[in-house]
Amino acid sequence: MRLSIYSKSNTLLLSALALAAVASCGKAPVEHQTATKQAAVEKPVPTSEPVAAPAGKVVVYQMFTRLFGNSNNANQPWGTIEQNGVGKFNDINQAALKGIKELGATYVWYTGILHHAVIRDYSAYGISLDDPDVVKGRAGSPYAVKDYYSVNPDLAVDPAKRVQEFEALIERTHAEGLKVIIDIVPNHVARHYKSLDKPAGIEDFGANDDTSVEYKRDNNFYYVVGQPFQVPKPLNGYQPLGGEAHPLSDGKFDENPAKWTGNGSRLAQPDFNDWYETVKVNYGVKPDGSYDFDRLPADYADKSVQEHAAFWQGKDLPNSWLKFRDIAFYWLDKGVDGFRFDMAEMVPVEFWSFLNSSIKTKNPDAFLLAEVYNPTLYRDYIRLGKMDYLYDKVEMYDSLKLVMQGKGSTDAIAQVQQGMADIEHHMLHFLENHDEQRIAAPEFAGDANKAKPAMVVSALISSSPTMLYFGQEVGETAALDSGFGDPSRTTIFDYAGVPAHQNWLNDGKFDGGKLTAEQKQLREFYVKLMSLSATEAVFNGAYQELHSINKDTDGYSDKTYAFARFNDSTKVIVASNFATEATRFELKLPADLQKQWQLSKGDYQLQDLLSERKASLKVTGDTASVKIELAPFESLVLKL
Known part of the structure; x- marks a missing residue:
């Protein structure tokens, strides 16, 4: 079994953090936790104010x-x-x-x-x-x-x-x-940290640590006092280097006392699923989770x-x-x-x-x-x-x-x-x-x-x-x-x-x-999409989702997503089809967006920025809509 310490699925990560929460300090500062959780739940209303930027987005x-x-x-x-x-x-x-x-x-x-x-x-x-x-x-x-x-x-x-x-x-x-x-x-x-190229006056991590105590504020590491490090027991027949002989591959590593492992394990012999090749750095967080x-x-x-x-x-x-x-x-x-x-x-x-x-x-x-x-x-x-x-x-x-x-x-x-x-x-x-x-x-x-x-x-x-x-x-x-x-x-x-x-x-x-x-x-x-993102200032502008008002439209499914981006000079409608089948529908714009875009009665030509395709935005009184046809996995980025 080949375990990746950086295959961080959400479930495995949250599990690892839960096991090492106090040691790793993977939590919000105490006095800020309530406000943070409240902000995450309240779901703020999207702003229509554009983010100031002279060009496109960072890639x-x-x-x-x-x-x-x-x-x-x-x-x-x-x-x-x-x-x-x-x-x-x-x-x-x-x-x-x-x-x-x-x-x-x-x-x-x-x-x-x-x-x-x-x-x-x-x-x-x-x-x-x-x-x-x-x-x-x-x-x-x-x-x-x-x-x-x-x-x-x-x-x-x-x-x-x-x-x-x-x-x-x-x-x-x-x-x-x-x-x-x-x-x-x-x-x-790394378990064996040693800098050859550090500038003059710089000390290695752990060089001056007091290893007789589990924790001291200015120690760089945490220690399992009185116990030497032991290599984890391998799982499912794992062998270093696939079993190839190596003079140092003997199931041992000299570290005494053992240090806490990178993901927060305090065991002298961490589990094979732990980040055993690393040691945790001490930032002045005491073993009980309080701050120094x-x-x-x-x-x-x-x-x-x-x-x-x-x-x-x-x-x-x-x-x-x-x-x-x-x-x-x-x-x-x-x-x-x-x-x-x-x-x-x-x-x-x-x-x-x-x-x-x-x-x-x-x-x-x-x-x-x-x-x-x-x-x-x-x-x-x-x-x-x-x-x-x-x-x-x-x-x-x-x-x-x-x-x-x-x-x-x-x-x-x-x-x-x-x-x-x-x-x-x-x-x-x-x-x-x-x-x-x-x-x-x-x-x-x-x-x-x-x-x-x-x-x-x-x-x-x-x-x-x-x-x-x-x-x-x-x-x-x-x-x-x-x-x-x-x-x-x-x-x-x-x-x-x-x-x-x-x-x-x-x-x-x-x-x-x-x-x-x-x-x-x-x-x-x-190349076309990312160049578009990087050069068109409109994608630093305002956002309006078009998904909610079109969910009941014939041909628009939960495998479709549409939204608008706009600034003072440019208006864009984006529609994407995630389905394996082609789809067609009439995409409606909300009345407030029609008003913001100052669309009067008539037909407006739209140019797809990803292809040579064109479309027409039809405005009649209080309604504005465009007929969309999308092949499987196709998107249109329609510029007004």
Whole structure:
């Protein structure tokens, strides 16, 4: 059984958080919980005021860097670099970046950059060996960071110059008009953390910890005093490296006393399902769940970044807070433009107020994205934690997934959008990422075309950023058994190739030379849609759902969704068909929208922005409607 610590289905995640709630602090600050829950229930009425923006929306392209440039298609389970190959920083050339730019991208999230534990001998470069008993996969989890001040040596042509090679990639990315995001993983680090490249004056995590006590505020870790760490008992015949012999693979790992595990387990021998390859970072949260730092007053939800920064000035802060600030500053100085924060809800919101206000003081334009799955925490982490954006996984993604699978109704989309009205600009939309199943996988939808209507809705329904995962735009199925990684998700633990993406990669040409006709058509759809999202200012404008008043219309079903977007100069009607059958209906506009758009009696020509199709909006007195015909999985984006 190959368990992914980052296969975070909602049920499994909430279960893990419940088990580790006190230890991980995955909860709202006490004095804010009531207000937060109330805000989540009240379902604010959508505003008609547009979000001020000069152009289209932000588009993030997530690249799993180790896999992106790899042309090797051997794909041996548990294969080595020599067998299966690995992508390098240098593979990401101008052609690759231009291809990403075609998808409307404004940011590239280079995933798996930081030096994490890997099963490969880099001792010639002074790097200590990692133990397969506490590493998931051969290539290792990118979320078990071993050195925050360096990058994965696998990604460099010359490991001795790995940081310089990444700096060159940052420069190439900027030269193509794209900005750079990397991960910061604040909740946990690799079981064997050792920084070779830390600047002068920086101390390693845990270097000065008092290991004779379970907790001390300025300890970086929590300790199971008097007990050595024990490797978890494997499940279902699991063997590190698929059973291959390795000098360190002996079922043991030297750690005494044992540290708490990354997901909050306090056992000296964590369970195999725990995040046993990582240890939890202490942010000044006591074992009983109380806090060893100053709390933010409730009214700071309405205060500026500058006021948050001022609040923390002169405060005596836990040591881990300062360490992560220094890490963020280090990468900002290298030219990184923003961060994606892993499992942010497992870290106290006060820390985020401190870190993010520090980052924004240094770089006001820094892009700050957080992985948060608990909707009752959203508003706190945006308003108190000063996050720019959060994952909209539990609400929008989960609703669209059910519709794509034929298990859910589009009614849920309208409900989600209404409930998010006050924070919708801050909720990042996606249909794939490294944690989720590929849409084309049989375990998800089995057909990449089923993502088309969902992608139109996801990308155009709000002013939120949209994220694409590499290979999504060419229908990657993630069917491979790569070793530790599970089929249906592109592996993040193994050396592998990504077949559909490799067709676009085309041996490093990045020109789509090996794409099938269907893959080319799918990529062209993504290019057109995402370019539209990124360049049309109207999608930063006002939103009006058209779903409710059309639900009883003949031909309009719970597999159809329609809405309008508009600003002072542009009006757009969007209609999508999630069904496997074609449909036709007469889409009605509400009277208040007709009045807002100042539509007088007559016929108005509409142009579909995704194709050459045209339609006519007919206004007669108090009614306005347009006849819509949609093929299976088709959408129209009709501009007035």
